[in-house]
Amino acid sequence: MHLRPLVAALVTASLASTPVAVLSGQAHAEWTTEPSHGAVATAPAVLLGSQGTTFLAWARKEPAGGQSLMVKDRPAGGTWSAARRVDTYPGSVENLTLAEGAGGTAVHAWLTKDATGVTQVMTLDDSGDGSLAPRTLSDGSGVSDSWPELASNTRGDLAVAWSQGGTIRVRLRPAGAAWGPEITVSDADARWPVIGLDDAGRVTVGWRQVTGAGTSLHTSTGPITSTSRAAWTAPDQLIAPQHMARLGSIAVGPEGHVVAAAVSQRVPEDTEILSTWHRSPGGSWSPSLLGTGNANTELVVDRVGLATLAWTSNGVSRVSTAAPGQPWSTRDLGTAWIQDLVIDQDTGNVVMTYLVGPSYTRVVTHREPGGAWRELSSSPGASGLLLMRLGVNGTDVVLATAKLVGSDMVIETAAWDETAPVIRSLTLPTGPVGQPLSFSASVEEWLPYRVEWDFGDGASATGASAQHTYTVPGTYRASVRVVDAVGLVAVRTVDVTVTVPPLTGPGPAPVPPAPIGAAPAPAGAPRILGLDLTRKKIRTSRAPRRTRLVVTTDSAASVRVVLRRRGSRKVVARLARSVPAGEARLTISTRMGKARLRAGRYVITAVARNDRGVSTPVRVTLRVRR
Secondary structure (H helix, E strand, O other): OOOOOOOOOOOOOOOOOOOOOOOOOOOEOOOEEEEOOOOOOOOOEEEEOOOOOEEEEEEEEOOOOOEEEEEEEEOOOOOOOOOEEEEEEOOEEEEEEEEEOHHHOEEEEEEEEOOOOOEEEEEEEEOOOOOOOOEEOOOOOOEOOOOOEEEEOOOOOEEEEEEEOOEEEEEEEOOOOOOOOOEEOOOOOEEEEEEEEOOOOEEEEEEEEEEOOEEEEEEEEEEOOOOOHHHOOOOEEEEEEEOEEEEEEEEEOOOOOEEEEEEEEOOOOOOOEEEEEEEOOOOOOEEEEEEEOOEEEEEEEOOOOOEEEEEEEOOEEEEEEEOOOOOOEEEEEEEEEEEEEEEEOOOOEEEEEEEEOOOOEEEEEEEOOOOOOEEEEEEOOOOOEEEEEEEEEOOEEEEEEEEEEOOEEEEEEEEEOOOOOEEEEEEEOOEEOOOOEEEEEEEEOOOOEEEEEEOOOOOEEEOOEEEEOOOOOEEEEEEEEEEEOOOOEEEEEEEEEEEOOOOOOOOOOOOOOEEOOOOOOOOOOOOEEEEEEOOOEEEOOOOOOEEEEEEEEOOOEEEEEEEEEOOOOOEEEEEEEEEOOEEEEEEEEOEEOOEEOOOEEEEEEEEEEEOOEEOOOEEEEEEEEO
């Protein structure tokens, strides 16, 4: 994906605070607003990580000169951290990109220029813990102004590409490892790289090459573990030398489908042509013609090779889709400016944002696999709006916007959430009258939320953990209610038993809280403290087709899971995984190896085992719809 720089005049800095704008539309949450103190020539970058943490980065013009790279983050269910300065550079900060590394870490890549114009490619790992240590990937000699292209996959591998000294350079980092050496993957006279990475660790880089014969387009593929060009394929030529050609986008799906889009022109008076290529895993490039005109493109591809291409031609924007070997299907967006197009690979959900018409109406739209485009927001008259970037995780969406307010560049973010919070587990007490009892809830929700307790005797409390003392023995129907920032609600109701204390003697020892679903196990055997699903319902025909089984154990163990249709003893599917103490997540989908889940209700049973014994089985119910 391209984070194209905005050509903007730098203006006098304004240190005044700016009021927060409101975005109209469905299920949007709070904004966070940050001044950049004058117009800067780069877009913000935003990432919504798989663990629910939102990362934001932007360039800020300093009153004393130069620019700073600024970052902030918001953990799942929490609030935004204070803005942090990574570093200040005497020149500029340009072409910010963000990708997710191993363990949910955000990885930034950007260009810096010093006062003499020397350019460096920089990178930074940001885990949200406040530690910021940028490092230089390039040696600074001859780095061009083309943006660094950063790619990642679902296992946390990372690859970055840039042009330097007329060649395309890459550095690679397998998940959990350090950055490898710089590799030159092109011949001479190469510029403007694009890059993608699949889940098997295959890296594909594309570029344009300019010689006396004209401009040609090329690609090469190599493994994430490579340390030299010898491991890369010889460059494939997509387009022979033309009067003009540029490789606008390249997208790589998790299973290895690769799609590229480019504009070419044979002679000056010819119409410019938008062409695409598809390469199936292990296959060769297959070209197709999509349209004509001077097109800018944004491109994504999912696990099965379904490509979505947003493009602008002669002032009119369109969005097209095509499965492997099938023609493109195109929808006109009218007079529009495409801003960003992103995909969540777990669900196949695609989100796009663009500006429409002379009033710069801001549109955010969403499409599930097999579904139609659905508008999340349309905000007319967004005067001063410059650039927008998206982050997506499942059906959750975050938008970062750069806009001019007077002479100040302001960075704003907003969020959409259409999924209610998930109460993963409850810890509930039993105990005697007059003794404070402790309650706690573990919640999965990426937006800020509040927890409300009703203890069943007229008393209430708030917070993820609470204490309450009952005055009368009996069984109480207690409930916990979780409300997120957009008003979506999750509720669980449980029975709490309050006992009568003995009349004589010192009284019984306090009973520790017992997690719901737990039962006594042999001494030394592991215990399952919690078992829940991030989604209680999945579908066979469209997203969401998968959910995650959240298993919490008190010690390291081998967890074994079986699925049975409710009312049947036949095992439909099995899973097994070694897990550390604490929380682990296992993916449950409508395709479990060779088994396919049909519509109906399934009972998921989990046990934990170590060399001292087996835990008591714990169960949860999953519903599968068509």
